[in-house]
Amino acid sequence: MKILLVMPDACIHKLKIGSFRMSFREAPLTLTTLAALVPKELNANIKIVDESVEDIPFQEQFDLVGISCLTGTSIRAYEIADYFRRQGAVIVLGGVHVSLRPEEAARHANSIVIGFAEQTWPELLADFTNKQLKDIYRGNNVSLFELPLPRRDLQKRFGYTMPQTVFATRGCHGHCSFCTVPAVPFGWHTRPVGEVIQEIRLLPRRRFAFNDVNLVSDRDYAMELFTALIPLKKKWGGLASLSLADDSELLDVIARSGCQYLLLGFESIKQSSLGELNKGFNRAENYRNAMRAFHNHNIVVQGCFIFGMDDDNKDIFSNTVDAINDLQIDIPRFAIYTPYPGTDIFSMMKSQNRILHESWQYYDTQHVVFQPAQMTPDELYTGFSWAYQKTFSKTLLLKRTLISPHPVISFLGNTAYRLYVDKLKRKAQSISAFRSVPGLMPLAQECNTLLTANSCLNTGGQRG
Ligand code: B12
Ligand code: SF4
Incomplete structure (x- = not known):
């Protein structure tokens, strides 16, 4: 049996020199996890392709093609699915967007998987082999015990700045x-600490990253995990919530376990906007103390900020840029407020008739897809772009690198x-041709997608 597992291009930051492509990110675990879950007795030939860093083998024939969909990559996922379906492959779609929009995804698949697939994916493959494939599989009873190790051997070599990734919680x-x-x-799920530690122990290199969306969501579990990690003397990065700054005991254990950088959602410098995001547990007046706490523990902070909440007016861009410099955020990152389907803000904006379109390929936090309250969509996009340009001037980049707890990490x-x-x-130079939806036009160029290069894929210009 020939199985192809694909993650469509997510238009992430990457280095491209000729045919060489390297993503400036941690390796995703989705495809390596799914590959590991394929039952051995199927004796399957498995290929995994993260389109952000490698080409999809459109010329090859496969029995089954599994594709992972984020909202922003779903349209591309459907194009790939439709192509391989025409070639006679059975198509399975899974991932967060499939769970958010199952009926939509089902139109492009023989079968869809809702939720985590640790139990449903092997079940689906067994059904496929017995010619009893169901239309839909739901991961209702998820267990993360005794998981096989991700098939990192199938991952593209030199595809990621951080190739070793692990997860402990969902x-x-x-x-x-x-x-x-x-x-x-x-729901909330954890792996047994001993199994996570054993997996980390077996990693060939010293540095790795956790892909968990919030490593400190359960304090007791976090304490147990990071205490057990200390003797391994590894170095790691991951995602956490800012509340960690107030918990000196946990922060201390995290630092001693080898944490070098954390991605933290500050989201806004305005308390009113944090309230609107239902993230009032972030206290804007405490940001300075929080940064001091992380730096005192030699932890580099990648700080995320969102523009476009209803309480944001046009001052928000310069005020945020100033605050970032003042707070000495090591690696700032900006996003445009994005009402993802299924979220509370999507329902609210829909009822207020403020959703500009449902072209999911632009739901990637880098395009404006809704009507902001205090500015035009154009002004929001221009302000976002301006903030990026202002923040990443050569002088500021150098300054941030020099004062960082880990200059190499900050520099990269x-x-x-x-x-x-x-x-x-x-993009700003070419955007005037497509003013109706700001930031919408040059997506294909932006992603360097293979749409035009792949003559065998009839895209019909769906991606702009
Ligand atoms: C690593 C990561 C990335 C990586 C890889 C993306 C990926 N597909 O995994 C990169 C850097 C590319 C990325 C980019 C972005 N990301 Co991201 N990312 C993550 C993160 C932190 C971990 C993903 C991971 O490795 N999970 C572990 C694996 C094993 O879990 P999984 O992917 O969910 O897969 C399981 C199931 O979903 C299912 N499954 C998934 N696919 C398939 C396919 C088949 C065939 C089957 C059977 C099953 C199946 O089986 C797996 C095992 O249970 C998640 C948060 C999280 N922890 O999930 C956010 C997350 C996926 N990202 C998110 C977002 C918003 C983004 C960005 C917009 C951020 C940005 N501005 O850069 C972009 C997307 C750009 C775009 N065009 O869409 C959101 C997705 C929202 C949405 N509705 O799409 C998430 C959920 C975080 C969040 N807070 O909401 N991200
Ligand atoms: S944004 Fe909020 S809900 Fe989402 S992972 Fe972070 S803390 Fe959790």
Whole structure:
């Protein structure tokens, strides 16, 4: 049996020199996890392709093609699905967007998987072999015990700046109104600490990243995990919530376990906007103390900020850029407020008739897809782009690198965003041709997708 597992291009920051492509990110675990779950007795020939860093083998024939969909990559996923379906392959779609929009995804698949697939994917493959494939599989009873190790051997070599990734938990106890994690009813799950530690122990290199969406969502579990990690003397990065800054005991254990960088959602410098996001547990007046706490523990902070909430007026861009410099955020990152389907803000904006379109390929936090309250969509996009350009000037990049707890990490992170700024500038030049939806036009160029290069794929210009 020939199985192809695909993750469509997510238009992320990458380095491209000729045919060489490297993503400035951690390796996703989705495809390596699914590959590991394929039952051995099927004796399947498995290929995994992350389109952000490698080409999809459109010329090859496969018995079954599994494709993972985020909202922003779903349209591309459907194009790939339709192509391989025409070639006679059986198509299975899974991932967060499939759970958010199952009827839509089902139109492009023989079968869809809702929720986590640790149990349903092997079941689906057995049904496929017995010619009893069902239309839909639901991961209702998820167990993360005794998981096989991800098939990192199938992952593209030199495809990621951080190739070794691990996860310990799934889900988050937060209820932030813009986030897809609480929007899908997948629940909170943890792996046994001993199994996570054993997996990390077996990693060939010292540095790795956790892909968990919020490593500190369950304090007791986090304490147990990071205490057990200390003796391994590894170095790691991951995602956490800002509340960690107030918990000196846990922060101390995390630092001693080898944490070098954390991605943290500050989201806004305005408390009113944090309230709107249902993220009032972030206290804007405490940001300075929080940064001090992380830096005192030698942890680099990648700080995320969102523009376009209803309380944001046109001052928000310069005020945020100033605050970031003042707070000494090591690697700043900006997003445009995005009402993902299934979230509270999507329902609210829909009822207020403020959703501009449902062209999911632009639901990637880098395009405006709704009508902001205090500015035009154009002004929001221009302000976002301006903030990136201002923040990643050569001088500021250098300054942030020099004062960082880990200059190499800060330099790499800042350089990735600096390259992105160049892309934004090029985009600004071509955008006037497509003013109706800001930021909408140059997506195909932006992603360097293979749409035009792949003559065998009839795209019909669906991607702009
Ligand atoms: C690593 C990561 C990335 C990586 C890889 C993406 C990916 N597909 O995994 C990169 C860097 C590309 C990325 C980019 C972005 N990401 Co991201 N990312 C993550 C993160 C932190 C971990 C993903 C991971 O490795 N999970 C572990 C694997 C094993 O879980 P999984 O992917 O969910 O897969 C399981 C099931 O869903 C299912 N499954 C998934 N696919 C398939 C396919 C088949 C065939 C089957 C059977 C089953 C199946 O089986 C798996 C095992 O249970 C998640 C949060 C999280 N922890 O999930 C956010 C997350 C996926 N990202 C998110 C977002 C918003 C983004 C960005 C917009 C952020 C940005 N501005 O850069 C972009 C997307 C751009 C775009 N055009 O869409 C959102 C998705 C929202 C949405 N509705 O699409 C998430 C859920 C975080 C959040 N807080 O909401 N991201
Ligand atoms: S804390 Fe983070 S992961 Fe959890 S709901 Fe809020 S934004 Fe989502």
